[in-house]
Amino acid sequence: MAKEMYVVGGSKGGVGKSFVSTGLIDTLMYRNENVLLIESDTSNPDVWKMYKDSVRAELIDLDTADGWIDLVNVCDSEPESVVVVNTAARNNRGVVTYGTTLSSTLEEMQRTLRTLWVINRQRDSLELLKEYLDALPSTVVHVVRNGYFGDERKFELYNSSKIRKTIEAADGKSLTFPDLADRVSDDLYSNRMSISKALTELPIGNRAELTRWRNQMHKVLGEVIDG
Numbered sequence: 001m002a003k004e005m006y007v008v009g010g011s012k013g014g015v016g017k018s019f020v021s022t023g024l025i026d027t028l029m030y031r032n033e034n035v036l037l038i039e040s041d042t043s044n045p046d047v048w049k050m051y052k053d054s055v056r057a058e059l060i061d062l063d064t065a066d067g068w069i070d071l072v073n074v075c076d077s078e079p080e081s082v083v084v085v086n087t088a089a090r091n092n093r094g095v096v097t098y099g100t101t102l103s104s105t106l107e108e109m110q111r112t113l114r115t116l117w118v119i120n121r122q123r124d125s126l127e128l129l130k131e132y133l134d135a136l137p138s139t140v141v142h143v144v145r146n147g148y149f150g151d152e153r154k155f156e157l158y159n160s161s162k163i164r165k166t167i168e169a170a171d172g173k174s175l176t177f178p179d180l181a182d183r184v185s186d187d188l189y190s191n192r193m194s195i196s197k198a199l200t201e202l203p204i205g206n207r208a209e210l211t212r213w214r215n216q217m218h219k220v221l222g223e224v225i226d227g
């Protein structure tokens with residue numbers, strides 16, 4: 001078996017896809033996994049900038065057929081690495097058109113595909129998830145309520161939705177990703193720092209908040225990695 005492949009999706013801008021990708025890479029590295037990052041947000045490659053010095057990182061445009069070919073080839077060349085794909089807004093279009101390039105090759109590559117679908121509290125997050133599931137039925141989807149938008153019970157639309165039942169019946173989990181204090185998330189973004197670098201360079205108070213968040217985040221994402 002090759003290592004798992006994770007797609008961090010949501011198909012909307014600003015829901016926290018990059019943030020969750022960053023957290024997932026950090027969790028995997030903390031567990032001594034080799035990570036291969038595929039950054040498909042080629043116009044704003046924020047995760048690539050933060051992690052290109054610590055993991056193998058490729059910029060691949062998943063709006064094109066060529067991009068999906070490259071994705072499959074690079075994954076196949078690194079079976080020992082866990083793959084993390086950070087997606088861009090409106091990624092569903094590429095998935096609908098070219099998703100079979102990936103799903104038809106997973107078995108031969110011996111990769112399992114897991115999706116972390118990041119949502120805010122709005123309805124379109126869920127409608128886009130239905131579209132994604134139809135286009136890529138070969139994936140297990142875990143839904144990530146981003147705590148940045150409020151605590152778990154505020155996601156009532158998702159919590160009481162039919163799609164939640166569908167997800168959980170197919171072994172998907174419903175998770176809540178913790179909220180990091182804005183001033184510390186701003187530190188990460190403005191300095192393009194990885195989480196582990198920030199843990200050596202930020203002022204002591206900021207590091208303490210980052211550590212609190214990181215421990216919580218490792219626990220939440222650990223449920224998916226171990227599950």
Ligand SMILES: Nc1ncnc2c1ncn2[C@@H]1O[C@H](COP(=O)(O)OP(=O)(O)O)[C@@H](O)[C@H]1O
Pocket residue numbers: 010012013014015016017018019020146147148177178179180181182185186189
């Ligand atoms: N869990 C979180 N804790 C703190 N800030 C967050 C969190 N999630 C998102 N943010 C903030 O929202 C902004 C947008 O998130 P980002 O991950 O870039 O979204 P996307 O990649 O989906 O466009 C980030 O720059 C960050 O400031």
Ligand SMILES: [Mg+2]
Pocket residue numbers: 017018019041046087088
């Ligand atoms: Mg992003």
